[in-house]
Structures are given as structure tokens and as C-alpha cells.
Amino acid sequence: MSDSEDDSQDKQLKIVVVGDGACGKTSLATRFAQEAFGKQYKQTIGLDFFLKRISLPGNLNVTLQVWDIGGQTLGGKMLDKYVYGAHGVLLVYDITNYQSFENLEDWFSMVKKANEESDIQPVVFLVGNKIDLEHMRTIKADKHQRLCQENGLISQFVSAKTGDSVYLCFQRVAAEILGIKLNKAEIEQSQRIVKAELVDYPHDEGPIREDNAQQSKICLLQ
Numbered sequence: 001m002s003d004s005e006d007d008s009q010d011k012q013l014k015i016v017v018v019g020d021g022a023c024g025k026t027s028l029a030t031r032f033a034q035e036a037f038g039k040q041y042k043q044t045i046g047l048d049f050f051l052k053r054i055s056l057p058g059n060l061n062v063t064l065q066v067w068d069i070g071g072q073t074l075g076g077k078m079l080d081k082y083v084y085g086a087h088g089v090l091l092v093y094d095i096t097n098y099q100s101f102e103n104l105e106d107w108f109s110m111v112k113k114a115n116e117e118s119d120i121q122p123v124v125f126l127v128g129n130k131i132d133l134e135h136m137r138t139i140k141a142d143k144h145q146r147l148c149q150e151n152g153l154i155s156q157f158v159s160a161k162t163g164d165s166v167y168l169c170f171q172r173v174a175a176e177i178l179g180i181k182l183n184k185a186e187i188e189q190s191q192r193i194v195k196a197e198l199v200d201y202p203h204d205e206g207p208i209r210e211d212n213a214q215q216s217k218i219c220l221l222q
């Protein structure tokens with residue numbers, strides 16, 4: 001059987017990714033679906049769409065349709081339609097941006113309202129992104145946990161930049177929707193270990209001084 005025939009038999013799950021502009025939704029989806037990351041910010045107009053097939057315990061394959069919703073759509077006419085019928089929702093914020101956390105209330109209200117008349121109620125994850133910038137964190141982890149407890153949300157921290165826990169996040173959403181329990185070994189396997197890059201200057205040279213670096217750039221231009 002070819003891959004595409006195989007795909008067509010997979011269960012498809014609709015996962016909607018919402019949150020403020022620039023909190024990293026596209027980066028998260030791109031990291032998951034294409035294993036790539038771009039530093040340049042390019043605003044999503046409307047929505048983007050990604051498909052990725054994953055495996056769950058018990059040799060179960062599922063295809064995730066990831067709906068990456070532009071942050072500027074909040075309050076717009078189309079948003080309800082994008083979110084309607086989602087099996088899973090990722091409420092994403094940037095841990096270094098307080099406003100993106102505050103605005104989750106509006107995003108969550110919209111998610112609940114959009115699905116009021118749907119037969120399926122989505123599993124909702126609270127996703128704190130950019131944990132590679134831990135030193136710039138403005139929302140304490142206990143505030144994040146409190147929001148989860150008060151609203152029945154499932155907690156996840158990720159970094160779209162390093163890839164830390166991104167695959168795990170989507171795998172947990174799918175498992176939760178399908179009522180599958182991931183064991184510790186499966187969770188650990190999906191968690192990418194982040195290694196810091198160490199710059200090792202030769203001891204006798206020391207770091208390059210800014211004025212020297214400037215000169216060498218000028219030389220190159222001439």
C-alpha cells in the first residue's frame with residue numbers, strides 16, 4: 001500500500017493554534033510539521049494550514065491538521081468558523097510577554113463560544129512558548145499552573161526555537177483526544193534535549209574586540 005493510501009485511512013484530528021500575534025504560533029507549527037525555525041517574523045494573515053502524521057502507542061497513526069490562526073484575527077468575523085469543530089486547541093502565549101498571557105482570557109472565551117453548538121468539545125492546552133528565553137520570563141510558572149487548574153486546561157511549556165517539547169506537545173494533544181495514555185518512556189523519547197552552544201575562545205587570543213571586528217568588516221567592503 002502506498003503512503004498516500006495509508007494516509008487516507010488515518011484518523012484526522014483538527015488542532016487549532018491560537019494566541020496573540022508574535023507569540024510563536026507559526027514557529028510552533030513549522031517546527032512540528034517541517035522541523036524548521038525562522039528568526040524573521042512574518043505575520044500570518046488569516047490562517048495557515050499544516051498536515052503531519054504521527055504515531056501513537058499501539059501502532060496507531062493519526063494525521064494532525066494544524067490550523068495556525070493569525071493573531072490579528074481576534075474579534076474578526078472568520079475566527080469562529082476556523083475554531084469550530086476543533087478536536088484540540090493550543091492556547092499559546094509568549095512567556096516573555098505579559099500581555100500575550102493576559103489576552104488568553106479573550107482567546108479562551110472565543111474558543112468556548114465558537115464550540116457552543118458543536119457536538120465535540122475540544123481538549124484545550126495552555127502552551128507557554130519561548131522557554132529558551134527563560135531569563136526573560138515575565139509570567140511565573142505558578143500563574144500559568146493556576147490558570148490551568150481554574151479552567152481545566154492541560155499545561156505544556158515549549159520552545160519553537162530549540163524544538164524543546166514541541167513534538168511532545170502535539171503528541172500529548174492527540175493522545176488526550178483519543179484517550180490514550182503516554183507512559184514515561186514515550187514522553188521522554190518525544191522530549192528533545194536542548195544543548196547550549198558553548199563558544200570556546202583560544203585562551204591566548206581572547207574574544208575579538210568590537211573595534212577590531214568593525215575594521216575587518218570595513219576591509220571586506222573595500
Ligand SMILES: Nc1nc2c(ncn2[C@@H]2O[C@H](COP(=O)(O)OP(=O)(O)OP(=O)(O)O)[C@@H](O)[C@H]2O)c(=O)[nH]1
Binds near residue numbers: 020043070
Ligand atoms: N527565542 C524564541 N523566539 C521565537 C520562538 N518562537 C517564535 N519566536 C520568534 O517570535 C517571532 C514571532 O513568531 P511567529 O511564529 O511568527 O508568531 P505568530 O504567533 O505566528 O504571529 P502572528 O502571525 O502575528 O499571529 C519570530 O521572530 C520568531 O522567530 C521561540 O520559541 N523562542
